[in-house]
Amino acid sequence: MSVPSVLVHRDAELLAKAVAARLIVGLVDAQAAKGSAHVVLTGGGMGIATLAEVAATTAHAAVEWPRLDVWWGDERFLPSGDPERNETGARAALLDRVDLDPARVHVMRGPDSGLSAGESAERYAEELRRAARPEDHGPVPSFDIVLLGIGPDGHVASLFPEMPALYEERPVAAVHGAPKPPPTRITMTLPTLNAARQVWVIAAGEEKAGAVRLALQDTGHFQIPAAGVRGRSRTLFLLDRAAASKIPPGLGRPASP
Numbered sequence: 001m002s003v004p005s006v007l008v009h010r011d012a013e014l015l016a017k018a019v020a021a022r023l024i025v026g027l028v029d030a031q032a033a034k035g036s037a038h039v040v041l042t043g044g045g046m047g048i049a050t051l052a053e054v055a056a057t058t059a060h061a062a063v064e065w066p067r068l069d070v071w072w073g074d075e076r077f078l079p080s081g082d083p084e085r086n087e088t089g090a091r092a093a094l095l096d097r098v099d100l101d102p103a104r105v106h107v108m109r110g111p112d113s114g115l116s117a118g119e120s121a122e123r124y125a126e127e128l129r130r131a132a133r134p135e136d137h138g139p140v141p142s143f144d145i146v147l148l149g150i151g152p153d154g155h156v157a158s159l160f161p162e163m164p165a166l167y168e169e170r171p172v173a174a175v176h177g178a179p180k181p182p183p184t185r186i187t188m189t190l191p192t193l194n195a196a197r198q199v200w201v202i203a204a205g206e207e208k209a210g211a212v213r214l215a216l217q218d219t220g221h222f223q224i225p226a227a228g229v230r231g232r233s234r235t236l237f238l239l240d241r242a243a244a245s246k247i248p249p250g251l252g253r254p255a256s257p
């Protein structure tokens with residue numbers, strides 16, 4: 001597990017552009033090294049803004065989109081096409097604008113699939129298992145990059161403080177009674193997220209500052225789930241100044257004037 005590094009950009013707009021540029025380079029590097037790459041997407045304001053910035057820059061043509069596997073860290077358990085689904089936002093911002101192989105876009109199924117949330121979680125775990133290679137040493141691929149937003153309560157993906165999914169050892173869990181709507185969700189669990197080479201937590205705005213501070217301290221992950229996500233090679237907290245405003249002096253590195 002890696003020790004988190006913190007990079008601070010001036011504001012949310014610049015943060016989204018900087019993360020987009022970093023994501024393009026990360027995917028190009030991974031594809032150059034291994035031929036293909038796995039990315040895990042997040043919903044939320046900064047997650048979708050980052051994807052929109054990837055779409056907006058011509059540099060995204062450097063990514064070999066047909067050789068990219070796209071996964072989600074979590075999904076709201078809503079029918080396909082619902083505007084509140086993380087998938088819907090990601091498709092509108094980026095996925096429908098690039099040449100992905102549809103078989104490599106791994107959506108978490110909603111109620112319109114006829115599956116219950118628990119069955120959908122099991123189905124996703126099975127899809128992850130099928131994509132894992134012997135060199136991954138586990139039931140899920142070693143994702144190249146996991147993108148995560150963070151809630152003001154410290155949640156990441158749909159891992160909310162003190163909820164049962166935090167105790168779950170299976171790769172994917174159904175969440176019932178989430179404190180943020182909708183109450184029913186599907187989420188990768190901590191062991192799955194932490195199988196990634198790189199985990200990037202992206203946050204903008206003062207309302208995230210307290211959670212960011214606690215996530216960077218030795219807070220228990222049952223209280224602050226973001227404190228429990230760490231990439232095997234690298235963990236980055238990519239913040240704007242407002243989200244970084246409560247971290248101890250000297251911890252964050254300014255990245256934008």
Ligand SMILES: O=C1O[C@H](COP(=O)(O)O)[C@@H](O)[C@H](O)[C@H]1O
Pocket residue numbers: 042043044045046047074075076086148149150151152156157158180
């Ligand atoms: O509900 C969710 O919230 C978080 C954070 O969203 P934000 O809008 O406060 O940035 C997001 O990361 C997660 O994927 C999503 O389902």
